[in-house]
Amino acid sequence: MAKTDHERTLIDFRTEPSKYKHWKLSVDGRVATLSMDVREDGGLRPGYELKLNSYDLGVDIELYDAVQRLRFEHPEVSAVILTSAKERIFCAGANIRMLGQSSHGWKVNFCKFTNETRNAIEEATAESRQAYLCVVNGPCAGGGYELALATDYIIMADDGNTSVALPEVPLLAVLPGTGGLTRLVDKRRVRRDRADFFCTLEEGIKGKRALDWGLVDELVPRSKLEETARRRAAEFAPRTDRPAAARGIALLPLSRTIDDDRITYSHVACTLDRERRVAEITVTGPAAPPPPALQGMRDLGCAFWPLALARELDDLILHLRTNEEGIGIWVLRTAGSADLVEAYDRLLAEHQGDWLVREIRLYLKRTLKRLDVSSRSIFALIEPGSCFAGTLLELALAADRSYMLSGARPGDSRPPATVRLAGLNFGAYPMPNGLTRLASRFLAEPGRVEKLKVLIGKDLDAASADEAGLVTFTPDDIDWEDEVRLAIEERAAFSPDALTGMEASLRFGGPETLETKIFGRLSAWQNWIFQRPNAVGPKGALGLYGTGQRSDFDRRRV
Amino acid sequence: MAKTDHERTLIDFRTEPSKYKHWKLSVDGRVATLSMDVREDGGLRPGYELKLNSYDLGVDIELYDAVQRLRFEHPEVSAVILTSAKERIFCAGANIRMLGQSSHGWKVNFCKFTNETRNAIEEATAESRQAYLCVVNGPCAGGGYELALATDYIIMADDGNTSVALPEVPLLAVLPGTGGLTRLVDKRRVRRDRADFFCTLEEGIKGKRALDWGLVDELVPRSKLEETARRRAAEFAPRTDRPAAARGIALLPLSRTIDDDRITYSHVACTLDRERRVAEITVTGPAAPPPPALQGMRDLGCAFWPLALARELDDLILHLRTNEEGIGIWVLRTAGSADLVEAYDRLLAEHQGDWLVREIRLYLKRTLKRLDVSSRSIFALIEPGSCFAGTLLELALAADRSYMLSGARPGDSRPPATVRLAGLNFGAYPMPNGLTRLASRFLAEPGRVEKLKVLIGKDLDAASADEAGLVTFTPDDIDWEDEVRLAIEERAAFSPDALTGMEASLRFGGPETLETKIFGRLSAWQNWIFQRPNAVGPKGALGLYGTGQRSDFDRRRV
Secondary structure: OHHHHHHHOOOOOOOOHHHOOOEEEEEEOOEEEEEEOOOOOOOOOOOOOOHHHEEOHHHHHHHHHHHHHHHHHOOOOOEEEEEEOOOOOOEOEEOHHHHHHOOHHHHHHHHHHHHHHHHHHHHHHHOOOOEEEEEEOOOEEOHHHHHHHHOOEEEEEOOOOOOEEOOHHHHHOOOOOOOHHHHHHHHOOOOHHHHHHHOOOOOOEOHHHHHHOOOOOEEEOHHHHHHHHHHHHHHHHHHOOOOOOOOOOOOOOOOOEEEOOEEEOOOEEEEEEOOOOEEEEEEEOOOOOOOOOHHHHHHHHHHOHHHHHHHHHHHHHHHHHHHOOOOOEEEEEEEOOHHHHHHHHHHHHHOOOOHHHHHHHHHHHHHHHHHHHOOOEEEEEEOOOOOEEHHHHHHHHHOOEEEEOEOOOOOOOOOOOOEEOOHHHHOOOOOOOOOOHHHHHOOOOHHHHHHHHHHOOOOEOHHHHHHOOOOOEOOEHHHHHHHHHHHHHHHHHOOHHHHHHHHHHHOOOOOOOHHHHHHHHHHHHHHHHOOOHHHHOOOOHHHHOOOOOOOOOOOOOO | OHHHHHHHOOOOOOOOHHHOOOEEEEEEOOEEEEEEOOOOOOOOOOOOOOHHHEEOHHHHHHHHHHHHHHHHHOOOOOEEEEEEOOOOOOEOEEOHHHHHHOOHHHHHHHHHHHHHHHHHHHHHHHOOOOEEEEEEOOOEEOHHHHHHHHOOEEEEEOOOOOOEEOOHHHHHOOOOOOOHHHHHHHHOOOOHHHHHHHOOOOOOEOHHHHHHOOOOOEEEOHHHHHHHHHHHHHHHHHHOOOOOOOOOOOOOOOOOEEEOOEEEOOOEEEEEEOOOOEEEEEEEOOOOOOOOOHHHHHHHHHHOHHHHHHHHHHHHHHHHHHHOOOOOEEEEEEEOOHHHHHHHHHHHHHOOOOHHHHHHHHHHHHHHHHHHHOOOEEEEEEOOOOOEEHHHHHHHHHOOEEEEOEOOOOOOOOOOOOEEOOHHHHOOOOOOOOOOHHHHHOOOOHHHHHHHHHHOOOOEOHHHHHHOOOOOEOOEHHHHHHHHHHHHHHHHHOOHHHHHHHHHHHOOOOOOOHHHHHHHHHHHHHHHHOOOHHHHOOOOHHHHOOOOOOOOOOOOOO
16 A cells, blocks of 8 residues: 555654744743744645644654754753744644554554653753743644643633644544543543543634633633733743853754664664564663763763764654564664763763763763663663663663673673673663653562662672672573563564553553653553444544544444 | 343342252361362253363353352352362363353353452452362363462462463463453463563463472472362461351342333332333332331341442343343432432441452442442433432442432422432452542542531532532533433443443543453453454364364464
């Protein structure tokens, strides 16, 4: 089918404001405005028109880029107004035709990325102290309202035209796919019976009831919308600790080469073995010590190793998820000096109050979280020459399992592999469940994480790492080859779907958060519905939307 | 297809020990033994043999019955040993042929019921102080190990034959469907990388590694199994507060008549409107005041109104879920005297220390929880003559929404409808998320629940109930007919799948528990996998199991 060919076109997540088709980003002192102005003919793939500010992945890639740049390039911005540049519409949500013509995998991956971006908006508000508020200046439906829900303050026009709605269930027989149901009852804590009513209303809710039910935070006449938004943004501004006078760091175009089955960045490289369905990913540690002072880091800008690493790994994960769905196993290796990694970690730890250091740490956190929610099996291989230390040790802790070579290889003059804990492993990079990877790992022995702190900075060989519980298996050279090869072959032979469900269940023990609820519960239900004939079958609502034909549902409850 | 016809055969959840085909229940002083001894030819439907202590719904219905009876009929029992009566096998899990030939709906409903029974085993241990321990005396795989995981102490034979395993992913391309993954990382807190390895091992893990990894609690030579089990059970026994000398309450056969589209019990009646896809359920309050003393309650036995109500409603929910999947909406009404309901509630509140009162309250709690996890839209209609008070008010609070008639109906001499809070609404009946229905309702205003206590015992008319936030809508007589009819018609027109996902997402705001993780996250993933060709397609693993043919998987990761 033609569809499949379109999907094979590589999707590139790299963009920049001068290339935006769908968003306008403007900065006025401490307040930025991000206006949605979707170009109808600007869809990522042919076959649909992006009417009424509806969006596809291309629109969301730009939003993602804008959210990133606002953090790094605009330290002075403390409030972001999210609104629509169209006259009569805020946003109609994800484009339905696009969904209707997309494969199951595309829909699921699209929802995952849009969810991650909305989570990043909330994280920007909470952690980067760059508060998002939303001005709903026209009908706001489905993914449009879910975008509003990701901001911390929703101002709605009180006119006859503007409403908020989650019409997916009545209109399309699917769920709002971007966290809407969860944010409704868990973030805004709308009463469940009202949420039930609201989510079955095609036309949505406007005016006073929207305010009374907690669907929006403020209702103002259309003529006062701009003034109110500016005032609220000005009120948010002083609550930040972002430095008004600092200079931003330009996120220069990320250089990447793709040759056949090899993807190369400065510090990250990936080789695809399509037959074995494996991506062999190697992260290279820093080549030189960090600059002695913060100014040196600022001068390096996006070439500063931790930031470059975050960007490259982030891009690779998105690339593999979207463009290489046949590659089911990601094998992670590192190469370089643990001492140098530790030196950068120390800088990130000692200057965590600096706005740029904070942004880099948050970016690394978000990137590692992408691993946690990627539907791929992740194995870490810890071998001589590697540098699984501190921040890079998180890669091994994020893996579904790890293999560490015990002892040296004959003929290899390098010392046996070691791993090294750093302070950053104990708090800098929480998972979506809010726990560090160490805490998630040792749920059975909460005190154990604290005890591990005595090992910070020490090189742990395979036996010590095993005793510390940091690695899964520690075969020696005699067993390594067969054990690792068999593990990968076996994994590749299992059903990808069963692995996805299993990994999503095992990775997140312990507490649940808005994020784990969205990626666990909500996404799983949505994935199920995306497979059901009532939504996607020939008589399903998603495919028939706009054709004038009525859906013919299987009425049995499951 | 023939399969569909089999499914139309009514499944009856009512049984008793003398009718058991698959379990042996024996009581020896304070210790009971529940032995699994599945009859190969005793399957609920034709087409499969229940080899190796594998189970189908029929086996689980007996287990459910035994767990219930142990609570009510055996107040003296403080520990239950769960084991296998077969010589060389503990339990091979759910029967795979049965799963392979079952419809999607059947599989999902089967898993829901088995999950509820395992949750009830955990609740019996924690709340009824009747502790379950498991003696694994042979290979214990899939649902077999999940059954063991539901107990609080697992003793495993240390021989060459006995292992524990969750082989669903490698063998069948599905997930363990009865809470296994969740209990592994969240209850037993097995390290996630070890859980990952374990869940991909067809052959499972035996001996010392099973103990070291926390998969079992004790490892003993086969010859010492019985003695150890008895000793551990004897150690559990003194920890209980169950009265050794009390006499149990016999759960006499539940009388029920099914005439065409009407199901009638003593206090519960249900009329099915298949065209509108609605079940109209009416719960009748008590006909007379409760007996003045506890002895009177004991003398009444299972005729005591709250216990009779719990049993009847429980049976009706199970009947509708299993036998009436085309009925998507359950409309709940009550009829009777709020004063009488309150009188029974007072008895249940004042004597909560009594073992039988505790059991009745727990049974009501479990029954109400079944409503919470039922994939049906639930509307409560509150009209003149109703008695939504205390325990019965929970029905309205469990509903997705409620409609309360404001004022009287012309020609109806009865006073306008009222609702009434009682002490039991504030703690006796927590939902699967661990919160009361009131607390779940008012997540946005935690203090509000406390404030509602001043209303206990007061009759609240529609306006007051609305102000208290207890009901969704309060139309008057002029609007009632159209508003309620349209709401039901609209609901019936939506996609059942989308409603299921929506309801599962909106009903459980706030904290997550083992139970919500199982019914939300795990079940949703399993449902998704149960729809995927890799599991259930013509080349899927579930259908090909045992045929010698290899599955042909779609290798794309979703």
